[in-house]
Amino acid sequence: MGFAQILANGVVLGTLYACIAIGFSLVWGVLNVINMLHGSFIVLGGYLTYFAWAYTGISPVLILPVVAVLLFGLGYALQYLFINKVVSAPVLTTLTLTFGLDMILYNLMTVFFTATPRRVSMDFGRLEFWGVAMPVDRLIGMGLALLLTALLFVVLRTSRIGRAIVAVRMDREAAALMGIKVNHIYAVTFGIAALMAGAAGSVFAMVFPVTTNLSGVFLGKAFVICVIGGLGGVSGALAGGLALGIIESFAGVLVGPQNAITIGFVLMLVLLIVRPQGLVGVKGYE
Amino acid sequence: MMARKSPWPLIAMALWLAALALTPVVLGNYEVRIAISIAMFTALALSWNIIGGFTGYPSFSTAAFYGIGCYVGALAQRSGVPAALAWLAAAAFVGGVSFLIGAIVLRLKGHYFAIGSIALVDISRLVVSSWGEVTGGGNGLNVPLLQGRPPEVSALVLYVMLGIMAAAFLANVLVDRSRLGFGLRCIEQNEDAADMVGIDTTRYKIAAYVLSAVFPGAVGAVYASWVGYIDPTDSFDILTTVKVPVMAMLGGAGTLLGPVVGAVSFVLLEEIFWANFLEWNRAIMGAIVVALIFFLPGGILKLDWRAILRRPSRRKAAERKPG
Numbered sequence: 001m002g003f004a005q006i007l008a009n010g011v012v013l014g015t016l017y018a019c020i021a022i023g024f025s026l027v028w029g030v031l032n033v034i035n036m037l038h039g040s041f042i043v044l045g046g047y048l049t050y051f052a053w054a055y056t057g058i059s060p061v062l063i064l065p066v067v068a069v070l071l072f073g074l075g076y077a078l079q080y081l082f083i084n085k086v087v088s089a090p091v092l093t094t095l096t097l098t099f100g101l102d103m104i105l106y107n108l109m110t111v112f113f114t115a116t117p118r119r120v121s122m123d124f125g126r127l128e129f130w131g132v133a134m135p136v137d138r139l140i141g142m143g144l145a146l147l148l149t150a151l152l153f154v155v156l157r158t159s160r161i162g163r164a165i166v167a168v169r170m171d172r173e174a175a176a177l178m179g180i181k182v183n184h185i186y187a188v189t190f191g192i193a194a195l196m197a198g199a200a201g202s203v204f205a206m207v208f209p210v211t212t213n214l215s216g217v218f219l220g221k222a223f224v225i226c227v228i229g230g231l232g233g234v235s236g237a238l239a240g241g242l243a244l245g246i247i248e249s250f251a252g253v254l255v256g257p258q259n260a261i262t263i264g265f266v267l268m269l270v271l272l273i274v275r276p277q278g279l280v281g282v283k284g285y286e
Numbered sequence: 287m288m289a290r291k292s293p294w295p296l297i298a299m300a301l302w303l304a305a306l307a308l309t310p311v312v313l314g315n316y317e318v319r320i321a322i323s324i325a326m327f328t329a330l331a332l333s334w335n336i337i338g339g340f341t342g343y344p345s346f347s348t349a350a351f352y353g354i355g356c357y358v359g360a361l362a363q364r365s366g367v368p369a370a371l372a373w374l375a376a377a378a379f380v381g382g383v384s385f386l387i388g389a390i391v392l393r394l395k396g397h398y399f400a401i402g403s404i405a406l407v408d409i410s411r412l413v414v415s416s417w418g419e420v421t422g423g424g425n426g427l428n429v430p431l432l433q434g435r436p437p438e439v440s441a442l443v444l445y446v447m448l449g450i451m452a453a454a455f456l457a458n459v460l461v462d463r464s465r466l467g468f469g470l471r472c473i474e475q476n477e478d479a480a481d482m483v484g485i486d487t488t489r490y491k492i493a494a495y496v497l498s499a500v501f502p503g504a505v506g507a508v509y510a511s512w513v514g515y516i517d518p519t520d521s522f523d524i525l526t527t528v529k530v531p532v533m534a535m536l537g538g539a540g541t542l543l544g545p546v547v548g549a550v551s552f553v554l555l556e557e558i559f560w561a562n563f564l565e566w567n568r569a570i571m572g573a574i575v576v577a578l579i580f581f582l583p584g585g586i587l588k589l590d591w592r593a594i595l596r597r598p599s600r601r602k603a604a605e606r607k608p609g
Contacts, residue, residue, distance in 0.1 A: 034397055086579060091397050092344040092531065097579045099528050103572025111565060216524055220408055223401050258416040265409045272394055272402050 006249050008132045012142045014245025016207065019145035019200040020218055021225035022152060022237040023193030029231040030169040030189045031087055036098040037078070039219030040105045041194045045071055045201025046210030047109065050118040060120045064144070064202040068195045075194025079187040087186060102215075109212050117209035141207040148199050152192070153234040165189050224268040291463055295542040299455055302546065303448055310441040318440050324553050325447035326509065329501050330526075331533040331545035332454040336461055337498040338531055339540035341491060342474030344396070347387075347403040348530045350410045351380050351502035352509075353521035357414060357421060359507025360429040360516055369432060373446070373507040380503025381496050388495035392488070395477070404527065411522035426517030429510045443512045447505070454501040458542055461497065470494055474540075536578055538585030547586050 020042060027035045045067050052063045078101060086093050124136035156162040167175040168185045176182050204210055221244070229240020244264055251260035309321040330348055337345045355376040362372035391402045414421045421427065432439045461467040469490045472480035481487045510516045529552070531539075537548025552574075559570045582589070 028397065032397070034400060082576065082580075090342075090344065091400050092338070092535075093579060093583070095344065095346075095400055096528065096532060096535070096575060100532075100572045100575025100579065103575065104569045107566060107569035107572065110568075220405075223405060227398075227401065256416070258412065262409060262412040262416065265405050265412065269391070269402060269405055269409070272398055273390060 002131060004130060005132050006253055007246065008134060010246035010249030011242065012134065012138050012245070013249060014242035015142045015145040015149075016200070016204060016241075017221055017225055017245050018238045018241025019148055019196065019203060021222045021229070021241055022149060022234060023196035023200075024219075024222035025226045025229070025231055025233075025237045026152075026165075026196075027190060027193045028226060029233070030165055031079075031083070031186055032091075033083060033087065033094045033098065034091060035190075035193065036095060036219065037102045037105060038193070038197055038222050039215035039217070040102050040109065040212075041071060041075070041197035042201040042204065042218045043210055043212055043215045044074075044105070044109060045198030046205035047113045047118060047201075048198070049202040049205045050120055050210065051113070053120050054118075060122070060202060060206050061140070061144070064199055067202050068199045071198030072191040072195040076187045076191035078194075079190035080183070083190065084183050084186055106212060106215060113212070115212045117211040118205065119209040120206045122206065138207050141203045144203045145200070148196060148203075149234060149238060152196060155192075156234065161185075161188060165192075220265070224264045227268045227271055296459065298543060299452075299546065303452055306448055307445065310437065310444060315437065315440065318437075318444055320553065320557060322440065322444050322447055322512070323557075324550050325444065325451045326505055327530065327533060327553055328546050328549040329447065329451040329454045329505050330530045331537075331549045332451070332458050333498045333501040334530050335458060335498075335534050335539060335541075335545045336470075337491075337494045339534055339544070340461060340467060340470040340474060341494045342540075343392070343491070343494075344400040344531075345403045345495070345498065346400060346527045346531065347406045348498075348502055349522050349524065349527035350403075350406040351384060351499040352506040352526065353407070353410055353414070353518075353523075354383060355380050355503030355506025356510040356516045356521040357427070357506075358503070360427050360510045361420070362507075363430050363511065364427070369430075369511050373504055373511070376507035377500045377504035380506075381500040384496050384499030385492060388492040388499075389488075392491045392495060404524070407522050407524060407527050411518050414522070415518040421518075424518060426515055426520075429514050429516065431514045432511055439512075443508060446508050450501055450504050450508070455542070455546070457497055457501070458545075461494075462542060466490060466493060532575055532578065535585055536582065538587035541585070541587055544585050544587050551586065 023041070024035060024038045027033055027038075048067045048070065049060050049063050052058065052066070053060050082101065083094065083097060086097060122137055124140070126133055126135045127139065128134075156166060164175070164180050164185050165188070167178070167180060168182055168189075172182060175185075201210065225237060225240035225244050227240070228243050229236035229238070247267065248260045248264055251263045255263070306321050306325060309318050330352065334345065334348055337343050358379045359372045359376040362375050363369060367375065387406065391399065391406070394402050415424050417423070418425075432442060434442065461470065469480065469485045469487075472483075472485055473487055473490060477487055506521070533548040533552045534545040535548065536552055537546060538544030555574060556567075556571060559567050563570060
């Protein structure tokens with residue numbers, strides 16, 4: 001495999017990774033909560049897309065927004081009903097709570113969807129350019145992932161609710177004094193995170209098979225990407241996702257795919273120690 | 287510096303150990319198996335208590351220590367080391383590993399420490415599964431079985447596990463009554479202030495981390511000998527790593543008897559739900575975790591039993607007043 005091919009594979013994987021991690025990063029940065037549900041949200045998005053596609057035959061690209069809205073509702077409700085009650089508790093409490101919720105969601109998924117790997121298989125053939133071969137479905141996935149990421153960036157930058165989210169992240173008390181309903185913003189943030197996770201799951205199901213057992217893998221990726229890129233918004237997740245995708249792609253060729261995953265985790269530990277704010281993160285979110 | 291501590295936790299623990307030790311004599315195989323589970327998880331929860339309860343560090347690396355213990359014990363036994371020696375070797379090895387890792391990850395705090403400690407479980411699992419020549423990779427390893435008839439073997443395993451559980455409890459008692467425990471509680475309250483008044487926080491935290499690792503290492507090695515087969519997904523399970531802190535919190539983290547009460551309650555609940563609702567087991571345990579966070583934030587032991595018992599009579603009194 002040539003250098004360009006490995007790099008291209010890494011970039012495609014990296015954009016998907018960014019899309020996976022962005023919601024996790026948002027929740028961590030704004031709510032100061034480590035969301036153990038994140039992996040299962042992605043799997044749920046993937047399964048919903050698969051079954052909707054399998055039963056109706058509608059294009060998964062059109063199913064994606066519906067799945068995203070459903071996941072937003074689920075995320076908003078979970079935050080509003082449960083996590084908001086303990087949101088300022090120490091990490092041990094919030095992490096354990098989201099893990100308990102994840103056990104419930106995981107169980108529901110295995111009962112209703114079974115753990116069979118599912119993939120939306122659309123055969124679009126492949127494109128060749130500059131000596132790089134790439135299946136078209138992966139390019140579509142990459143395009144969707146970038147679109148979603150850009151959309152979130154714009155929402156956080158320009159919309160009223162986006163500015164409110166950023167304000168709460170910067171200073172919760174001051175935001176509350178300015179008349180922002182912090183609990184509502186928390187729930188919206190968690191909803192957006194679930195939405196991004198569900199959409200990422202949709203995209204993932206178009207490219208790779210999705211199964212419930214992957215929820216832990218996705219969660220691990222989100223950890224690694226957030227630490228590599230740093231918390232602080234869309235740019236951190238994008239940088240971390242691309243970095244991890246490219247590293248895994250090259251390491252996979254050099255030392256084998258299994259060890260590539262280990263390298264990602266070890267890199268994360270090293271970065272945790274030497275640069276906890278991440279590659280592009282802003283200091284002060286620790 | 288230290289107030290006189292009550293002897294009751296020690297007495298209660300001695301009685302509880304004696305009761306568990308009697309199970310092979312008075313009850314059947316099934317009950318002995320549950321008693322082993324209880325002893326195992328009590329030892330794990332008590333170990334976690336030292337770093338998570340006293341020191342207040344949200345450690346989720348129990349499964350890493352336990353899993354490394356499984357593998358070190360199994361590999362030692364496969365190369366001909368007698369079982370008892372292999373168990374000790376596993377505890378010592380895990381202690382050494384946790385010392386080195388602790389020196390690195392204990393520089394992290396809060397969320398970053400939590401993430402780092404979970405990553406340790408993932409890294410250990412990945413290393414063990416890709417290092418196939420030594421560990422058997424994803425195929426797992428067979429471990430030499432203990433000699434003897436099945437009831438004798440399970441009685442032996444139970445006594446060894448009870449020994450580890452008693453040792454972990456003694457470690458808790460000693461930490462609780464020593465300078466180390468005082469220092470750890472200071473770190474839990476305010477690490478910067480503890481540092482300022484002259485507590486060597488790094489050394490104290492590493493000591494707590496190593497103490498929280500050696501017993502899970504031994505438990506893992508004994509477990510491997512008992513079941514005779516280990517594999518990476520089972521040994522380094524993310525569920526174990528969260529379950530153990532949940533048990534400690536269920537009873538009351540940072541207390542002596544809390545992890546003991548929490549572990550026995552959790553194991554028994556899990557046993558009931560496994561037996562009756564196999565398909566929904568995970569969801570039910572999840573619901574219990576959620577309920578624990580909302581209704582028992584301080585754990586079972588911190589409940590004000592007197593107020594609960596008095597409530598009905600007070601309610602009656604309140605009803606009487608307006609009339």
